[in-house]
Amino acid sequence: DGGITQSPKYLFRKEGQNVTLSCEQNLNHDAMYWYRQDPGQGLRLIYYSQIVNDFQKGDIAEGYSVSREKKESFPLTVTSAQKNPTAFYLCASRLSGTDTQYFGPGTRLTVL
C-alpha cells in the first residue's frame, strides 16, 4: 500500500528538549513538505524539499531543522529555539510536475 506515514501520532516533550518528527513516504515522490497547524490558522509552511539533499525554508522555519538524505524520508527536528512548539504537524509529498500534495495523518506535539 502506497502512502505517507508520520510517527508518532502524539508526542510529549519537556520544554528545552529537541524532538524529531518522522515522515516517510513510499509513493516515489520527489518533493516533501512540513506544515504546522494551529487552532484558527491555516497550514503554515516550515520547510520543503524538491529533491534529495536539497531543502528550502518556508515561512516559519525559525527553531526547526530538516534533512533529506533519502527520497523516502524527511524528518523534522523541533529545537529548543522554537518558542511555541506545541502544534499539529503535517507532512506532505508531491510528485514532480503535479501540484497535488498527499498528506500524512499528522503528529500532535505537546511541549510541557
Place this chain on the structure above:
Amino acid sequence: DQQVKQNSPSLSVQEGRISILNCDYTNSMFDYFLWYKKYPAEGPTFLISISSIKDKNEDGRFTVFLNKSAKHLSLHIVPSQPGDSAVYFCAASSRTSGTYKYIFGTGTRLKVLA
C-alpha cells in the same frame, strides 16, 4: 500578511442544499488553486483544483469557480451530504515561479445538517 483568506470560519447547510465556500487571494502571481478537505486529527485530502487559464472546473458534486479580476474563488458542493462535514482549505501557488510552494487559507468548517 495573509495572502490567501477564507473569511468565513464556519458554515452550516441543510443536507441536499448547496454549500458555497469562498476564498480570496491578494497575490496576482498566483496561477493555480487547490481545495483540500480535512477531517479532525487527519491530514488534508485533495478535492479539486483550477488553473488560472480556466474560470470553472467540475468534478461530480464539486465545482470550483475562479474570478481572476476579483481575486476570488469559490467551491460549490451540490447536493451537500452529511459526510461533507469537514474543514475545507483553499491553497494557491505560482507555477510560473517554479517554486511549488503553496499558501493555505485558514479554513472553513462546513457542517451539513441531516
